[in-house]
Amino acid sequence: MNVTQRYCYVYKPLVFVAGLAPLVWLVCGAFGWFGASLGADPVKELEHECGKTALNFLLLTLAVTPVRNILALPQLLRLRRMLGLFAFFYAVLHFTVYVVLDLELNWSTLGADIAKRPYITIGFTALLLLIPLAATSTNGMMRRLGKRWTSLHRLVYVIAILGVWHFYWQVKRDVREPLIYGAILALLLGYRVVRSRVAARTRADLTARSRAGLSLRQSEAD
Amino acid sequence: MPTRVPRIAPSQITPPDVWFSRRTLLTGALAAGVSTLARPAAAAGGPPAEAAPLAYTANPRYSVSEAPNKYEEITTYNNFYEFGTDKDDPSRNARYFRTRPWSVRIDGEAEVRGNFTLEDILKGQPLEERIYRFRCVEAWSLVVPWVGFPLSSLLARFKPTSRAKYVEFTTLYDPNRMPGERVSVLDWPYVEGLRMDEAMHPLTLMVVGLYGVVLPNQDGAPLRLIVPWKYGFKSIKSIVRIRFTESQPRTTWALAAPNEYGFYANVNPTVDHPRWSQATERRIGAPFLAARRPTLLFNGYADEVASLYQGMDLRRYF
Numbered sequence: 001m002n003v004t005q006r007y008c009y010v011y012k013p014l015v016f017v018a019g020l021a022p023l024v025w026l027v028c029g030a031f032g033w034f035g036a037s038l039g040a041d042p043v044k045e046l047e048h049e050c051g052k053t054a055l056n057f058l059l060l061t062l063a064v065t066p067v068r069n070i071l072a073l074p075q076l077l078r079l080r081r082m083l084g085l086f087a088f089f090y091a092v093l094h095f096t097v098y099v100v101l102d103l104e105l106n107w108s109t110l111g112a113d114i115a116k117r118p119y120i121t122i123g124f125t126a127l128l129l130l131i132p133l134a135a136t137s138t139n140g141m142m143r144r145l146g147k148r149w150t151s152l153h154r155l156v157y158v159i160a161i162l163g164v165w166h167f168y169w170q171v172k173r174d175v176r177e178p179l180i181y182g183a184i185l186a187l188l189l190g191y192r193v194v195r196s197r198v199a200a201r202t203r204a205d206l207t208a209r210s211r212a213g214l215s216l217r218q219s220e221a222d
Numbered sequence: 223m224p225t226r227v228p229r230i231a232p233s234q235i236t237p238p239d240v241w242f243s244r245r246t247l248l249t250g251a252l253a254a255g256v257s258t259l260a261r262p263a264a265a266a267g268g269p270p271a272e273a274a275p276l277a278y279t280a281n282p283r284y285s286v287s288e289a290p291n292k293y294e295e296i297t298t299y300n301n302f303y304e305f306g307t308d309k310d311d312p313s314r315n316a317r318y319f320r321t322r323p324w325s326v327r328i329d330g331e332a333e334v335r336g337n338f339t340l341e342d343i344l345k346g347q348p349l350e351e352r353i354y355r356f357r358c359v360e361a362w363s364l365v366v367p368w369v370g371f372p373l374s375s376l377l378a379r380f381k382p383t384s385r386a387k388y389v390e391f392t393t394l395y396d397p398n399r400m401p402g403e404r405v406s407v408l409d410w411p412y413v414e415g416l417r418m419d420e421a422m423h424p425l426t427l428m429v430v431g432l433y434g435v436v437l438p439n440q441d442g443a444p445l446r447l448i449v450p451w452k453y454g455f456k457s458i459k460s461i462v463r464i465r466f467t468e469s470q471p472r473t474t475w476a477l478a479a480p481n482e483y484g485f486y487a488n489v490n491p492t493v494d495h496p497r498w499s500q501a502t503e504r505r506i507g508a509p510f511l512a513a514r515r516p517t518l519l520f521n522g523y524a525d526e527v528a529s530l531y532q533g534m535d536l537r538r539y540f
Contacts, residue, residue, distance in 0.1 A: 039310055040299035041362065041506055043513065102504070104514045112499065119497060169497065172360065173478065174307035174407045 007078045015079050019086040022053045023093070043101045050094035055167060055181055057087035058160050062188040069195070081137055084156070088134040091127050091163075119169035126162035129155050157192075160185055267292040273435035278349035278369045284425060285353035286522070291364045293433045295507045300440045301358065302459055303408055304393060304400035312440035315401055321444040321460075330390070330466035333381035340444055344430065347371040351434065352427060357489045357521045359453035363503045368448055369431030374422040377464075382418070386466035389421040390414070391447060391458045400460075408474050414458035415471030415485065416449065417530075425450055425526055451520040451527045453487040484540040488531065489521035493540050 001009070026049055028036035038045040061083040068076040103109050113120045133153055135141070142149050164185050168178035270293075298313045305312035305319075324340040349369050356364040377389065395411035397403040403410045420426065427448040430437055437443040442459025449456050455475050465471075475483035482496055491501045504513045520527050531539075 040295040041309065041504075043504065043510075044362075101510060102514075104511050106502075106514065109499065109502070117498060173303075174405075 003075050007075060011079060012082060015082055019057070019082065019089075022049065022090070026050070043097065047094060047097045047102055050090050050097055051167065054087050054090035054094055055160075055163050057083050057090060058156070058163055059181070059184055059188065061087055061156065062160060062185070066188060066191045085134060085137060088130045091130055095124075095127055119166050122162045122169070123166035126159045126166060129159050129162075133159075157189060160189075267294070269293045269433045269435045273433075273438075275435055276349055276369050276431045278351050278431070278434065281350040281352050285351070285367075286355055286365065288353075288355070288365045290353055290367045290433075291507045296364060296366055296432060297438045297440055299364075299506055301360075301454065302402075302440060302442065304402045304410075304412065304460070305440065306402045307405075307407060311402070313438075316439035316443075319399055319439040319443070321439065324444050324462075326445065326461060327463045328380050328465075329463070331383045331386035331468060332466045333383065334379065343376065343445065347375060347428075349430065354427075354448060354450040355521050356448075356450065356454055356457075357503060357517065359455055359483065359487065359495065359500075361495075361498060361500060361503045361517075363505050363515075363517075364507075365505075367433055368427060368429045369434060369437075370427045370429035370448065372424055373426045373428045373447065374424065376428055377421060380464075380466070382466045385468045387418055388467045388469070388471055389416050389418065390463075390465040390467050390471035391461050392463035392465070393458055394460045394462045408478055412458060412474045413471060414447070414456055414473050415467075416456075417470075419530055420449065420527075423527060423530070425523060451489055451523040453483075453489060455483065456487050486531075486536075486539045488527075488536065488540075489517060490519060490536055490540070491517040492519075493537055 025036060026038070026046055028034050029038040030042060030046065061080055064076055064080040064083065068074055099105065099110055103113075114124050115121070133155060136145060136149060136152060145152065164178060164181045167181060168175060171178055299309045300312040301309065302312040302316070305315040322340070325337045326340065326343055327337050329335045349371055351367055351369050353365060353367045356366050391414045393412040394400065395403060397410075416426070427450075429442070429446045429448050430444060432438075432441060437446065442457075445461050446459040447457050447461065470485060473485055475487075476485050489500075494500050500517055502514050503517045505515055506513075518524070
């Protein structure tokens with residue numbers, strides 16, 4: 001099997017199954033299958049687990065670039081779209097559980113929550129921002145948008161910050177877990193900042209050097 | 223009539239002061255063996271067969287008609303940060319917590335002060351069962367059949383002086399026994415307080431049991447407070463100190479986040495938590511899509527307690 005085949009027939013299906021595992025586990029818990037349980041408040045458990053799983057996939061998506069650079073595995077990029085779509089999938093589930101099972105379709109409360117509760121406002125914003133990214137995740141859209149696709153998908157940085165902030169803000173007191181998410185996100189974004197600085201400096205060096213070379217050659221010619 | 227606790231014949235019941243002083247009953251397998259013999263099989267939703275029964279009388283005057291939550295729900299869904307911050311942490315981490323010997327220090331503005339053993343505290347206090355609503359500040363609620371006695375009849379024993387304006391309660395601080403206290407999520411020990419008239423109110427209960435059995439560790443054993451018209455965090459658990467004070471006690475949650483948690487913490491659907499609404503609540507254990515219900519002013523106890531706050535701005539004194 002070549003790399004393309006390995007990704008197509010082995011790695012991608014594995015990631016797909018792994019991505020569905022949290023959902024399967026939650027469904028087992030909801031019905032009490034295989035000894036799984038969602039505890040005394042299944043609604044909150046579903047809501048929180050879907051939200052956290054969405055954040056997990058968001059961070060995994062953001063980890064693809066650093067990992068492929070560091071481990072020199074450029075082909076990892078082939079898994080990124082699926083990871084991102086799972087983040088979207090669990091974010092939608094999280095929102096659905098909140099609206100249907102938690103608020104019990106009380107639309108006026110939903111409106112008030114989004115307008116008045118800052119942590120819900122930012123969580124909802126993050127969800128809305130994910131929609132265009134999911135919608136433009138196809139090969140056709142990538143081709144059609146060209147360079148603008150990359151700019152559009154940089155939104156994921158904003159989304160991840162909003163998502164972790166949303167988590168941090170809704171915790172009553174024990175913020176250790178959201179802080180861990182924040183630290184990982186800072187690492188993933190920090191890596192990009194440092195790398196782009198280094199790249200900019202290298203570019204500047206190269207330009208300077210090539211200019212110097214050019215003028216040297218020019219003076220030789222004179 | 224709501225679903226009720228299975229009744230136990232009086233002959234099968236150990237009087238509470240005898241039970242509480244009977245050390246042998248409290249150690250491991252022997253205790254389980256002995257008390258199992260003395261009890262009928264546990265009914266679904268009730269306490270397990272090995273739980274130690276208490277002698278009590280039901281007090282319908284102070285009981286709501288709503289169906290109580292299952293014993294399992296009341297004992298696995300706990301906010302008791304001394305044993306961990308997840309809801310299911312206390313039921314796991316408090317399993318081996320020893321509540322004997324236990325003593326309560328009484329001090330401050332009272333004529334009678336000193337250390338009292340738990341047996342002393344319980345002496346001469348007939349136990350009663352009251353089915354109360356329990357509303358957490360996190361907007362979930364339970365209905366619990368507590369077993370206890372009015373705080374007022376305990377406090378009267380210590381003859382508070384005219385300078386006693388408030389009562390302050392303190393939870394045990396022992397990080398070796400309460401692992402959650404090794405993490406500084408709150409400023410330990412946990413402290414709560416009531417105004418004297420709130421403390422003396424007939425609804426305010428000192429609790430030693432639920433569902434007719436001795437209070438499980440994760441629910442605040444051996445002695446906890448229940449103030450049914452206030453958010454759950456006011457109902458302090460595992461009490462080791464009661465102090466009468468002239469000034470308002472500095473309570474743990476009010477210190478941790480003064481803009482979010484006040485000293486009064488009366489259940490009030492019109493005064494929101496800064497980060498979430500208090501207008502409605504979700505009843506634990508209720509069926510899917512039928513769990514959310516409107517929150518009642520003073521948790522439905524307005525007829526009994528609203529007069530305590532006459533003329534007070536409940537928005538300011540939240």
